[in-house]
Amino acid sequence: MKKQTDENRCAHGIHRLARLVGALLLILSSLFLSTWGSAAAQGAEWGSLKGRLVYAGKASKPKAINVTKDVEFCGKHTLVDEELVVADDGGLANVFVYLNLKRGKSVAVHPDYDQGVDQPVVLDNKGCRFEPHALTLYLKHPLEIHNSDEGIGHNTNATLLKNPKFNELVSNDAPLTKNFKKSESYPSPFACNVHPWMGAHVLIRDNPYMAISATDGSFEIKNIPAGKHAFRFWHEADGNMDKLKVGSEKTSRKGLLKITIPAGDTLDLGEIKVSPSVLGQ
C-alpha cells in the first residue's frame, strides 16, 4: 500500500487528489458510524426483574441427615435435608429463575456483567455440605471447587449434559478449576459420592440473566434488555415449576413464563405463591 502511494505521489497528481477525497470520505463515514454505534449501545434499554417466592403450603421441619461417613467431623454440624428450604415467613429459597432462549438464539449482555469475569465463582465443600446449595455460573467466569473441610476428603461428581461430565477428588490444598464452554439448559446436579447426602445444583449459562431466590424467597435479575422474554422457574424438588401462578398469568408445562421487561425500570412480580403441587409435594 505504502509503495503504491509513493508512486502516486510522484506521477499521478489527479489520482492523488481522488485518493485524498476518498480517504476523507472514509474517515467521515467511519466517524459517523462510530458515533452512531456507540449511540446504539447507550440507547439500548435495560430493565430489571424481581419478585418473591412464597411457599403456600405447610413446610414440615427439614429432616435431619443420618450421617454415616466421617461421623466425628460431619456429625458436629447439624446437617439437614436441603431439598425444600422455607423460611418462617414462607420465603422459598433456591428457586432458579432464568432467561430461556431458543436453540441458537443469543441475547445482548449489559457491559456491567463483563466486569471481573476472570474472578472465579466458588463452590465449597464446607461442613460436609456444598456451599452454596444452589449456584449460578455465567460461563465467562471460571468455577472453582474448594474443600474447606480440613482433613476430610471429598469428591465432586457433576452430571452435565452439554459440557464434559466430571468426577474428581477435591483435596484441601488443591481446588479444582473448571472452565465451561457451553450453556446448560437446566441446573446440573453436583454430588459427593463419599458423603451421599451432599448435593448442589449449578446453573451454567452463556448469559448472565439468572437468579436464585434467597432465604427470604426474593430474587432479582438486573439489566435485562427491555422487551418480551421467556423466563423459566425451576426448583430441585420437581424440576420445571409448571402451573405456577404469577399475577394473572400461569407458567407453561415447561415452567416458562413470557415477561415484558420495561425499559429503564424494574418489573416487580410481587409475591408469587408456590402451591405444594407445583413442587410435586
Add this chain to the structure above:
Amino acid sequence: MMASGNYIKTRQLGCSRVAGMIFGLFLLLAGCEQAQPPAFRLNMVQMVSQETSTEYQQEIADVLGALFGTPDQPYALPETGLEQNRLNLAAGPAWSDREGTVHGLYRKHCVHCHGVTGDGRGPTARFLNPYPRDYRPGIYKFKSTYNSSKPSNEDLQAILVNGIPGSAMPSFALLPSSQRESLVEYVKYLSMRGQMETELINYVYDELGEEEGVRIPLDPAKDPEQREVMLEMLAEIADGWEEAPEQVIQAVQEQLPEENRPAEVVAVSVDKGRELFYGTRANCLKCHGPTALGDGQTDDQNVWNKTNKKFQEDNNRLADRIDRVRNTGGLDAEGREQLQADLLTLARREAIGARLYPVRNATPRNLRRGIYRGGRRPLDIYRRVHAGIPGTPMPGSGPASSDAQGTLTDAEIWNLVDYVLSLPYEAPSQPQRALPANALQIAR
C-alpha cells in the same frame, strides 16, 4: 392361518393327510412371512420422563430410522465417520456365505446380553450381575482416555480380546481381528444412535411442543432449519468419538516406575501407596473399605442403575401424591382434572417401570481378590486411578484433561498402583490396619 384353512376347504382335497401336510406348509410359509424383522426399541424411560407424546415418539423413531436405518439394514451418514461395510458385516441375521464370510456378527455373539438396540436388555441380561452394558448413553468404564472422553477403537478392541474379568463378558480373542473391528464399529454405531435419541428427546422437549394450541412437528425432511439442527447434533456426537485418540492419557515419562525394580524400591512405593490409600487426599478407604474388601460404600449406584432408580422413585412419589389427594377429597374442577391426568401418567409410567430390572448397587472393587475388570496390568490400574471410572462413583485423581491440574501427581498414582497390586498377595499373618470385625467402627 384362516386364509390357508379356507383355501384347503375350497379345493376339496380328499386325502386328509395331504391336506394336513399342505396346511403345515402353509403355516410354515405364513409364519415366515409374518415374522417381524427385529426393530430398535425406543428409550421409553427417558421419553415418558420427558412427556414425549406418542406423535413425537413416532417422529423421533422416523428420524432415527432415516439417520441410522434398521437392525437388518444399518445406515451411517458420512458425518458419523463410521464404516458402512463393517456395519453391514456386523448387522443383520447371523449366517455365513459360500466363501465363509460370517455375517450378522452382533446377533451371533452379542445380542443375547446386549440386546438388538444395544440397551443391555437382551434375553439373558436380567440374570447377569453386573448387568450387560447399555451402550446408548455412550459411557464406557474401561478405557485409556480422560474421564469425559469416549473410548478409542483400541480400548473397545481390548475389551473384546480380554473380556471383562469378574463379569459375564467373555473374551473374543478367537475371532479374527477383522470381525472384532466390525463389532467395535457396530457398538459405536449403537452408542451414537442412542446418544442421538437422547438429543432428539431433549430437542423435542425444549424446542418443540405446542405453541398456542398448535403442535410443531419434528419433521426435518420438510423443515430445513430442523434438518440443520439434526446434522449439527450428529456432528457433535461424532466429534466426541473422533477425537478419542487425542484424549488418551499420557503417563508422565519421568515418573514412570522403572522396569525390574528391586524389591526394596517396590516396598517403599507400596508404603507410600498405603499411606495415600488411607489418607484423605486419595481417600480410597471410604469406598473400598479399611480392609480394601470393597465394603466401604455399598449403597451407591452407577448411572445406568441410578436412572432406573430415579424413574421408580418418581413413580412412587406420584402414587403417594395421588393417594394423598384422594384421601383429602373435596376437589374442585381443576383438581379433578389434575387427578385424572396424574392417574394417566402413573399408568403409563408404571407400565414402563414394571419392565425395568431390579436396581443393583455399585460395589466398589474388592482389591484383595486380584480380579480387575479393566485389566490387571499396572498401566490399567494407573488409568483407573487417574481418570476414575466413568458412570460409577469412582472419581479421578489425576488431571481431568491435558491442561488441567490433578489432585495426585503421577508418581503418587504409581505408588497407589503398587499398593493395589500388592494387596492380593499380602500375607494373612501380616498385621493389618483394620480387620473386618472392626471395619465398621474404623470407617466411622
